[in-house]
Amino acid sequence: MQTLLMALLQFFIILGISPFIAGLMQKTKSLIRGSIGPSVFQPYFNIVKLMKKEVVLSNQSSYISIIAPYIVAVVPITVAGFLPVFDSNTLMSFSGDIIAMVYILALGTFFLALFGFDQGSSFGGLGSSREMTVASLAEPAFIMVIFTFALQSNSTNISHIFDSMRGDIFFNYPVSSTLALMALYFVTLAEAGRIPIDNPETHLELTMIHEAMILDASGRNLALLEIGSFVKTTIFLTLFSNIFMPLGFYDTNNIWTIGFSIFIYFIKMSTLGVIIAIGELTLAKLRYFRISDAMMFGFVLALISMVTYRL
Amino acid sequence: MFSDFIELIGAFVLVLAILQITSDRLYFSIKVYAVQSFFVSISILSIGIYSSSFDLYVSSFLTLVIKTFIIPYALFKTIDEMKIKREIKAFVNITNSLLVISAIIIFTFLLTRYINIGGSVIAKEIFPISLSIIFIGAFIMVSRQKPITQLIGFLTLENGIMLVATSVTYGMPLIVEIGIFFDVIVGATMASLIIHHINHDIDDMDATSLSDFKE
Amino acid sequence: MLIYIFLMVLPVLFFLKSKAAFIVQAFSSLALLIFSAVLLLKHEYNSIFMFHSSLPYLDFSIKLDSLSLLFVMIISTISLGVSAYSLNYVYDEDYHHKRLFAFIYTAFIASLLFVVTSFNAISFLIFWEIMSTLSFFLVIYNYENEENRQGGFLYIFMTHLGTAFIMVAFILMYLKTGSFSFENWVHVELDSSTKFWVFLCVLIGFGTKAGMFPLHVWLPKAHPVAPSNVSALMSGVMIKTAIYMMIRFYFYFLSDIPWWYGFIVLLLGSLSALFGVMYALAQHDLKRLLAYHSIENIGIILMGLGSAMLFNSNHMPLLASFGLLAAIFHTYNHAIFKSLLFLGSGATFLKTHTKDMEKYGGLIKLMPYTALFFIIGSISISALPPFNGFVSEWLTYQSLLLNNKIDINIIHIFVPLFASMLALTGAFAAACFVKVIGISFLGSPRSDGAKNANEVGKYMIWGMGFLAALCVLFGLFSHIVIALVAPITSLLLGVDVSSSTSSHLFMISTPNFAFGHLSTLGLSIGFAVGIFILYILIKKFGNTKTRMCSTWGCGQLNNDASNQYTASGFSQPIRRIFAFFYHPKEKIYPTLRKKKYFFPTLEYKAHSHDGVESVYTLVLKVFVKSSAYLINLIENGSIHIYLLYILITSIAFLVYAVRGGVN
Structure with a gap:
């Protein structure tokens, strides 16, 4: 019973924190640019606001437009059930491992791309094409990173990886782990659609990737798609901070230590969010056909990490 | 633990060498080279502290001064004076170059499994890492069109040699190292001069035009 | 046993009434499917039927062991769906000579069944040839088209090339064992050179039939031009018979194979997978696209097979059984979803009269059932959870990951590389099917043909629906398939795979449960609960109104489909x-x-054209011009090339020095 409660708690922490991370990134960027910017809680208000608006759909659209937003939202939410915040007992850990996680996330991307096509407009297909290309190119590096960590911890089960990385695996293989984390950073940027891969703020047809697909979405559909993208970003940051670089405080002895663990998790996620936001400000978005170079660079990093670990 | 640290520094040098491949701007390449040299000098310094050898302090200092500041500065100046176009032209595009690089890395790592270095080695993994850097430098020389990028390839290669020399064998004798530094400086200067002349004589910054001279 | 043979040939007898032939074919397939499943699950097999002829060497022997039974199941599953589909399709498409078609069709299925049950090299070859020839006739059934004839002739040429290699392999085995019966070939002791030649001939011979890279050139030419129901059979089933014989040879006949056999299979598999999917992406002829995906999936199957061979040669039977499970599971899955997709493409072709995807669009509203089944098939083939393609691809990943337990440097470094190639393949497949669905089923119609399409007949829907249902069923309840595969692994490797991989209810796992496990049922329950809660939340607090209006055309008024x-x-x-x-x-x-x-x-x-194909045509030219070309290549006067020579030479010396150092 207690494990179930803890698992639920972790699940809801990840869900609850995700709009905040998005808000925090936005706020950081605004502050550094010299403007005040919207409140860090603005994404929560946005979701509530969008939920209350009616949906406008094209008369060319089909039932894909109705079900796709639900799937896009529910897929990262399910994956959030895999991830530990402070304890290795998670809600969904019985039903899949880290390889399955990659493919579950791909299911969301698949339906998001279909949603782009469903309106019959010119932007949707453009966005889908770009998104699928970027997602495909990020995949090999992602699997390579996952293989490295899976071999180091001798398991693909996320909870097991969490447990053994929390030991001293990270310090046993510092070279391999560092390079793998660098590769994972590239994958995170690609999957979460941040600068230098994709600019989440723009609506210019030359540059937008993710935004082009959801251009025709409105009301509850847009809210669901936004939830999906927030949670997905949080998932990648959690993977980064909690699974593959578990420097932090994990103790489930009593309520105070749990509280403190959650607090540390919160701090780590905020730090990562701020780092990514600062990275976004200092880098220019890559030209679309340079993205393959960036992804390939990530892949080579992952490859070196694998090679230094295995050989 | 110390070997891990040295290996990590070596890995960063390797990553920067790969970053060199991905760059398509000359300024960026030179900056990457400067940072790479900085890491090499850190690596040499830490080995110097570890083995408390004075020679290594000197060569670390020389690396820092010459490679991190003087050579990049000279290259920047050459580019500005020559008004060289800042794009890098290459025979092999970047994605394919990276594929080649991954093959090189796999190859060197596999190869070094069969080499027995012998003696006391500070960090085992440095050897394949620096061998990869040497090959990457050579690959840059082969695949890039402009003499100045070929020069950068040569300098990268030299950094790899420096890394392997210090980390595997506690450094070469100081006199040899100083000789190498002079070689590098002279090489860089000569290359700048030649570049200047090529630019002046045939109005083109492309080493492929050299093949026009064959009979 | 006799019932089996009776059921196999029964439909052929009805060819004079073509409709009856398809109906009987469907029912006999259903009967075969149920019989085989029951026999496999009750472990009652190995019955043999011999027929000695008066000619020397010519014995017909039919044996149903567990491997054959599973492939009989695969064939009958697909033929059930396809035969039901044909009931409408052949008449709507209005083929001339329907009786002839029915005869070739039913005889083709019978020959497929005999190929996987033959237990004698000679009878195997006879049925193999019958199968190849009949499928050739089916490919050129609409022989008025120039394209069809060309594809057909390339196909018959390549398949005979393959058969030549198969014969060499059989003769080598005969010389060593003195018998053509498969019984005497089991785990035969061969010297290493014979073993190598048998391995190579089997790889080339059956690889040609399977469409393995770089012997696949016939596949994207022959499959698209055949009638869609035949494409479904060829792509779904016929190329699997080659996989069947590969399994039979590499796990049943040859023993103590060196590790690099498996490595070669793994390498070719990963190349086929990547190659197939990349060319598939560039196609816009729907059937050719699917044909390239067959190459991809054969590659994935071979990857599972190769990793199983690696384990087998390192004497790890438990892990080998796991790899074999991945390969066989993917074989079954690919048969199901590929024939489903070919049937779907046939349905769209029937109603829009074009194979060009650019002329479809908006079909989801006009052909809702076809679209739904096609989407299910697409999700399966893109290996997305929770359907069946995902499960077998997950198994392949895990067996690749487990390959690291083998202590060989090359495997340590290359197998993760193959895994990332598999990841790229999976991602490209998803991209490709987003394209297929997005372009052909979503949006607005792009041509008059697509505008006037309507739903296909009910038997076609039933046929596709049956296969789509299996996609879902095998995905959610994958332990059914594991139970079916378990007798095979105990036959070939002496290990029952089901005890180690489906020990927990509704879960499949690696042999070591802690290493990784998967429950697609749990996942889909998670999805369902999540969607339900979101729906309730929106219903309670949100706004459920939907307003329809025309698509936003960026301010332009002529908002037609070409946008x-x-x-x-x-x-x-x-x-x-x-x-x-x-x-x-x-x-x-x-x-x-x-x-x-x-x-x-x-x-x-x-x-963009197939690079390998141009290689085939260029080989001769290159031979002629090679000498002049070489000199030109070596001494071209470019400083960079000379630098490259220095680099290559130094690497070569390094290798030489290292080898000298070891000695």
């Missing part, structure tokens, strides 16, 4: 990024010279 993204536009980024691979020829030119400057109408053409 939509096209199939070649979709894959253009990938074509451009991997330009070294596709050698794309892209051209933009004005259609009318007159309007060159004022509002010119431009046409865009993109074409």
Whole structure:
């Protein structure tokens, strides 16, 4: 019973924190640019606001437009059930491992791309094409990173990886782990659609990737798609901070230590969010056909990490 | 633990060498080279502290001064004076170059499994890492069109040699190292001069035009 | 036993009444399916039927062991779906000589069944040839088309090339064992050179039939031109018979194989997978696209097979059984979803009268059932959870990951590389099917043919629906398939795979449960609960109103279908990024010279052709010109090339020095 409660708690922490991370990134960027910017809680208000608006759909659209937003939202939410915040007992850990996680996330991307096509407009297909290309190119590096960590911890089960990385695996293989984390950073940027891969703020047809697909979405559909993208970003940051670089405080002895663990998790996620936001400000978005170079660079990093670990 | 640290520094040098491949701007390449040299000098310094050898302090200092500041500065100046176009032209595009690089890395790592270095080695993994850097430098020389990028390839290669020399064998004798530094400086200067002349004589910054001279 | 043979040949007898033939075929397939499943699950097999003829060497022997039974199951599953589909399809398409078609069709299925049950080399070859010839006739059934004849002739040429290699392998085995009966070939002791030649001939011979890279050239030519129900059978089932014989040879006949046999299979598998999917992405002929996906999936099957061979040669039977499970599971899955997709493409072809994807669009509203089944098949083939393709691909990943337990440096470094190639393959497959669904089923119709489409007949829907249901069923309840595969692994490797991989209810796992496990049922329950809660929340607190209006046209009023993204536009980024691979020829030119400057109408053409195919045609030219070419290549006077020589030479010396150092 207690494990179930803890698992639920972790699940809801990840869900609850995700709009905040998005808000925090936005706020950081605004502050550094010299403007005040919207409140860090603005994404929560946005979701509530969008939920209350009616949906406008094209008369060319089909039932894909109705079900796709639900799937896009529910897929990262399910994956959030895999991830530990402070304890290795998670809600969904019985039903899949880290390889399955990659493919579950791909299911969301698949339906998001279909949603782009469903309106019959010119932007949707453009966005889908770009998104699928970027997602495909990020995949090999992602699997390579996952293989490295899976071999180091001798398991693909996320909870097991969490447990053994929390030991001293990270310090046993510092070279391999560092390079793998660098590769994972590239994958995170690609999957979460941040600068230098994709600019989440723009609506210019030359540059937008993710935004082009959801251009025709409105009301509850847009809210669901936004939830999906927030949670997905949080998932990648959690993977980064909690699974593959578990420097932090994990103790489930009593309520105070749990509280403190959650607090540390919160701090780590905020730090990562701020780092990514600062990275976004200092880098220019890559030209679309340079993205393959960036992804390939990530892949080579992952490859070196694998090679230094295995050989 | 110390070997891990040295290996990590070596890995960063390797990553920067790969970053060199991905760059398509000359300024960026030179900056990457400067940072790479900085890491090499850190690596040499830490080995110097570890083995408390004075020679290594000197060569670390020389690396820092010459490679991190003087050579990049000279290259920047050459580019500005020559008004060289800042794009890098290459025979092999970047994605394919990276594929080649991954093959090189796999190859060197596999190869070094069969080499027995012998003696006391500070960090085992440095050897394949620096061998990869040497090959990457050579690959840059082969695949890039402009003499100045070929020069950068040569300098990268030299950094790899420096890394392997210090980390595997506690450094070469100081006199040899100083000789190498002079070689590098002279090489860089000569290359700048030649570049200047090529630019002046045939109005083109492309080493492929050299093949026009064959009979 | 006799019932079996009776059921196999029964439908052929009805060919005079073509409709009856399809009905009988469907029912006999159903009976075969149920019989085989029951026999497999009750472990009652190994019955043998011999028929000695008066000619020397010519014995017909039919044996149902567990491997054969599973492949009989695969064939009958697909033929059930396809036969039901044919009941409408053949008549709607209005083929001439329906009786002839029915005869060839039923005889083809019978020959497939006999191929996987033959237990004698001679009878196997006879049925194999019958199968090849009949499928050739089916490919050129619409022989009026030039394209069909060309594809057919290439097919018959390549398949005979393969058969030649198969014969060599059989003769080598005969010379060593003195018998043509498969009984005497089991785990035969061979010296290493014979073993190598048998391995190679089997790989080339059956690899040609399976469409393995680089012997696949016939596949994208022959499969698209055949009638769709036949494409479904060929792509779904016929190329699997080659996989069947590979399993039989590499796990049953040969013993103590060196590890690099498995490595070669793994390498070729990963190359086929990547190659197939990359060319599939560039296609906009729906059936050719699916044919390239067959190459991809054969590659994935071979990857599972190769990793199982690696384990087997290192004496790890438990892990080998796991790899074999991945390969066989994917074989079954690919049969199901590939024939489903071919049937779907046939349905769209029937109603829109074109195979060009660029002329579809909006079919989901006009053909809802076909679209739904096609989407299910697409999700399966893209290996997305929770359907069946995902499960077998997950198993393949795990067996690749477990390959690291083998202590060989090359495997340690290359197997993760193959895994990332598999990841790229999976991602590209997903991209490709987003393209297929997005272009052909979503949006608005792009041609009059697509505008006037309507739903296909009910038998076609039933046929596709049956296969789509199996996609879902095998995905959610994958332990059914594991139970079916378990007798095979105990036959070939002496280990029952089901005890180690489906020890927990509704879960499949690696042999070591803690290493990784998967429950697609749990996942889909998670999805369902999540969607339900979101729906309730929106219903309670949100706004459920939906307003329909016309698509936003960026301010333009002529909002017609040509504004939509096209199939070649979709894959253009990938074509451009991997330009070294596709050698794309892209051209933009004005259609009318007159309007060159004022509002010119431009046409865009993109074409990328199969690199391997041009290799085949170029081989001769290269031979002729090689000497002159070589000299030109070596001494071209470029400083960079000379630098490259220095680099290569130094590497070569390094290798030489190292080898000297070891000695």
